[in-house]
Amino acid sequence: MQTILGSGGAIGTELAKALSTYSDKIRLVSRNPKKVNSTDELVSADLTDPESTKQAVSGSSVVYLTVGLPYELKTWRTVWPLLLENVIEACKLHDARLVFFDNIYMYDPESLDGMTEKTPLNPSSEKGKVREKLHRMIFDEVEAENLTALIARCADYYGPSIQQTSLLTETVFKNLANGNRAVWMGSADYKHSFTYTPDAGRATALLGNSRDAFNQVWHLPTASNPPTGKEWISLIAKEMEVEPKYFVMSNWMIKIAGWFVPLMRELSEMVYQFDRDYVFDSHKFEERFDFRPTPYQEGVKEVVAADYQNR
Numbered sequence: 001m002q003t004i005l006g007s008g009g010a011i012g013t014e015l016a017k018a019l020s021t022y023s024d025k026i027r028l029v030s031r032n033p034k035k036v037n038s039t040d041e042l043v044s045a046d047l048t049d050p051e052s053t054k055q056a057v058s059g060s061s062v063v064y065l066t067v068g069l070p071y072e073l074k075t076w077r078t079v080w081p082l083l084l085e086n087v088i089e090a091c092k093l094h095d096a097r098l099v100f101f102d103n104i105y106m107y108d109p110e111s112l113d114g115m116t117e118k119t120p121l122n123p124s125s126e127k128g129k130v131r132e133k134l135h136r137m138i139f140d141e142v143e144a145e146n147l148t149a150l151i152a153r154c155a156d157y158y159g160p161s162i163q164q165t166s167l168l169t170e171t172v173f174k175n176l177a178n179g180n181r182a183v184w185m186g187s188a189d190y191k192h193s194f195t196y197t198p199d200a201g202r203a204t205a206l207l208g209n210s211r212d213a214f215n216q217v218w219h220l221p222t223a224s225n226p227p228t229g230k231e232w233i234s235l236i237a238k239e240m241e242v243e244p245k246y247f248v249m250s251n252w253m254i255k256i257a258g259w260f261v262p263l264m265r266e267l268s269e270m271v272y273q274f275d276r277d278y279v280f281d282s283h284k285f286e287e288r289f290d291f292r293p294t295p296y297q298e299g300v301k302e303v304v305a306a307d308y309q310n311r
Contacts, residue, residue: 002208003027003060003096005047005087006067008034010162011101014201015064016040022209029056047083050090057090062208066101068165071266076130084134088141091149098138098149099208101200103156104280105270106132113191113277117153117217117284125269142215150213152204154220155280156273158299159197160306168194168232172246176237177308182246185254185267186274188229193280195222196299199291206289219282221293226279235297239304251275 002019004012007028016036019026024039033042045056047067057063065087069075084100091098106129107115108122123129141147158168171183203220207213227235230246237244251271285291294302 001025001060002062004064005029009068010165010197012066014197018202018205050086053086054090057094060096063096064099100151102151102153109272113279116281148214151217154195154200155193157195160303182233184229184248186271191226191277193226196294199293221282221291222280223293239300
């Protein structure tokens, strides 16, 4: 049995599709799980409850944690450590290997231009400090030989049929499709990597089914030489056959907006990712698994065809 904790999101759905290559025994766990494959087992669980988590993990050989919590610092600080502790203990109890899907918030802001698995952990944001804590919780158990686990890390992401969990979807794809100006944060003059969600799903499934991949960090396959913000907007607008209209929301604008819009308040501390080159390196994964990530132009074309062609 291979179990996805936090199924139904952008990554969990793509992962479920990809896991069908390896097993017909897939368990999808969330508060209200829905089938992706016809043979999926559905389990409703509250992962903040230890017993519920243990029951959800029972019988699993590999557990994928792809939960997406509300984008609120207070929630991250209180719920993430509790939830991860429950999952770790459940995996230890049932001798399941853990695959933790992660982001790059814990990396040193001065090291974003060419991020690798060896980029130093030195977060400047409060959310980044939470992610660093989760990283250390996992590898403390790994180093103590109590747990077999890996961290699969991706950049910001984009892909088809994503609802409200991708900044690129919300600020560029949807705005341009609706005849509005795209929005970019910080500066549109810097390179910014985005991981394509179908690649992330396939790669995470591959890692979970490769025993020699465990007890280390992996960057999921992401196309190299990313576009700048301005180039992203032009690429997407061209595929949609609309004008590449946009405006840049500077840090001070985001802070002012944060007085009235809670999401803007939460995003304010993350603007540093858009005022410098943000380049994600996945050579380790690509070379180990001979995997070539989807080129940006092809990914954009697929997203537009899937979600915006009939608008």
